[in-house]
Amino acid sequence: MDQSSSIFASWLVIFFSLFVTLASVVPQAEARAFFVFGDSLVDNGNNDYLATTARADSYPYGIDYPTHRPTGRFSNGLNIPDLISEQIGMESTLPYLSPELTGQRLLVGANFASAGIGILNDTGFQFINIIRISKQIEYFQQYQQRVSALIGAEQTERLVNQALVLITLGGNDFVNNYYLVPFSARSRQFSLPDYVVYLISEYRKILARIYELGARRVLVTGTGPLGCVPAELAQRGVNGECSVELQRAADLFNPQLVQMLNELNSQIGSDVFVAANAFAMHMDFIHDPQAYGFVTSKIACCGQGPYNGIGLCTIASNLCPNRDLYAFWDPFHPSEKANRIIVQRIASGSSxxxxxxxxxTIMALDSRV
Structure with a gap:
């Protein structure tokens, strides 16, 4: 081979390897990022990096995850953020505290959620070291600085503006605050209707701040049927009936949340905030578990005591052999199969x-922009 052919061949190799590198980078940079804020329903493992009791880091959590190991998700397998990532054609976002969240993986987004937290800073105080929502928002700002160093400020702003955001808050403000103990500080301070008004006003500030930081498509889940989870059937329910008081809390909270989101949207002049009716989604399989292939929606697959509803799931807990037959994985959290039904509703559910x-509809609208 003469010298010019050799130089041409070398350039061809360089060009081809550069093309392959760019091809692997560009789709990731162009794809839609996904950010997650909230509590244990959406925590992908941040609490594994914290000294807290609110952890899902031991067997049998993760028994049906691809690795069959605990990942910090409060699930037997995948959770709601994982399944939304599947829907938008992305890999799962990593927990923000994960040391693996660097370089190109930052462009996929980040999960800031932390089990035990609520709208209020005093919610989940018993878990000690958890990432309060104010801290999650701080991390979101820090994330943007890190991505700016990687792709520049303008590209970062575009990535955040075009991202999908999920936020799940509110349940713990009842279960791990107002109703945590009889005569809790918050229940002495507020009647239930006044407490809900206070929660909604605080939540509004959180959502306004996330909007200020660039979020333009935000899925906001209401609370599920708090009184019907196995933990509440065990502690407060009578004869296997949902706890009336906690159901009342959800009944007050959810409509006011939707109203507040509608007000924010009309103030902004755009449908930024989208309400996901988690209460209705759960009640479908609580009312008629067999219609969804479950044998029960009262008894958790994993736990102890009545309805397997006492404490979290541990290696010493009762464990069902087939998780797909149970609507609830542990005393508080849906099974992966139930999460799949919920995400199906988020993806293509009616009004x-x-x-x-x-x-x-969001994906179709945004693809035209």
């Missing part, structure tokens, strides 16, 4: 479940 639109 009964999603207001003002579902995720498929």
């Amino acid at each position: 009964k479940y999603m207001n003002p639109m579902n995720l498929s």
Whole structure:
């Protein structure tokens, strides 16, 4: 081979390897990032990096995860953020505290959620070291600085503006605050209707701040049927009936949340905030578990005591052999199969479940922009 052919061949190799590198980077940079804020329903493992009792880091958590190991998700397998990532064609976002969240992986987004937290800073105080929502928002700012160093400020702003955001808050403000103990500080301070008004006003500030930081498509889940989870059937329910008081809390909270989101949207002049009716989604399989292939929606797959509803799931707990037959994995959290039904509703549910639109509509609208 003469010298010019050799130089040409070398350039060809360099060009080809550069093309392959760019091809692997560009789709990731162009794909939609996904950010998650909230509590244990959406925590992908941040609490594993913290000295807290609110952890899902031991067997049998993760028994049906691809690695069959605990990941910090409060699930037998995948949780709601994982399944939404599947829907938008992305790999799962990593916990923000994960040392693996660097370089190109930052462009996929980040999960800031932390089990035990609520809208209020005093919610989940018994878990000690958890990432309060104010800290999660601080981390979101820090994340943007890290990505700016990687792709520049303008590209970072575009990535955040075009991202999908999920936020799940509110349940713990009842279960791990107002109703945590009889005559809790908050229940002495507020009647239940006044407490809900206070929560909604605080939540509004949180959402306004996330909008200020660039979020333009935010899925906001209401609380599920708090009184019907196995933990509450065990502690407060009578004859296997849902706890009336906790159901009342959810009944007050959820409509006011939707109203507040509608007000924010009309103030902004755009459908930034989308309400996901988690209460209706759960009640479908609580009312008629067999219609969804479950044998029960009262007894948790993993736990101890009545309805397997006492404490969290541990290696010493009762464990069902087939998780797909149970609507609840542990005393508080849905099984992966139940999460799949919920995400199906988020993706293509009617206005009964999603207001003002579902995720498929969001994706179709945004792809035209």
